[in-house]
Amino acid sequence: SIGNYNFGYDDGHAYGGSFRKESGDALGNKIGSYGLRDADGRIRIVNYIADADGFRVDIKTNEPGVEPTDPASTTINKDFTILADAPVVAVTYAVPPLVQHDLRKQAFIVRGYPF
Numbered sequence: 001s002i003g004n005y006n007f008g009y010d011d012g013h014a015y016g017g018s019f020r021k022e023s024g025d026a027l028g029n030k031i032g033s034y035g036l037r038d039a040d041g042r043i044r045i046v047n048y049i050a051d052a053d054g055f056r057v058d059i060k061t062n063e064p065g066v067e068p069t070d071p072a073s074t075t076i077n078k079d080f081t082i083l084a085d086a087p088v089v090a091v092t093y094a095v096p097p098l099v100q101h102d103l104r105k106q107a108f109i110v111r112g113y114p115f
Helices: none
Strands: 005-010 016-024 030-038 043-051 054-061
Antiparallel strands (some): 005 016, 016 030, 030 043, 043 054
């Protein structure tokens, strides 16, 4: 169908490698994954979806020191509270007074070389 696509690669090597695959449709929806493999067996895979609901990811890894917690005091994919609309406040701007100069009353001196 027009606008649909599909691509991918996997450059697996003995020392590691990277991979990616993605597909999309004419409406702009995308689904795919990409990742890295290290020679020591560590792997990171990022599965993602981008559609009318936004961009969402699911990350899988066996890297050391990675725990299923929210890093750096962030909250990821948690419920949120809808706040009441903020009150409407009238905005006023201070505009400086208009100053006009009559250039006909000014003398311009044009000097020749050397200045």
